[in-house]
Amino acid sequence: MISKLLSGxxxxxxxxxxSAPVVAYADxxxxxxxxxxxxxxxMKWDKSTNTCVKK
Structure with missing residues (x-):
């Protein structure tokens, strides 16, 4: 019983x-x-931060 719990x-x-790196890459x-x-x-270019941000 404990071995099944540990393996799970x-x-x-x-x-x-x-899965964590996949979610981080998607973001x-x-x-x-x-x-x-x-x-x-x-999307629009933000000149103050030089990044692309949502409108």
Whole structure:
């Protein structure tokens, strides 16, 4: 019984460790250059911070 619980916890930890970078990458998918920002829909270039932000 305890071995099943421990193996389940290990599998859950492994899945969390693998999925965390994917979620972080998806959040950081905003265009990095002014030219890419102009092409993106619903985005505008912020001159003060030199980043692409949502309108």
């Amino acid at each position: 916890a290990m599998v859950a930890g492994l899945l969390l460790a693998v 950081d998918a905003a265009p990095k250059t002014k030219a890419d920002c102009k092409k993106a829909k619903d």
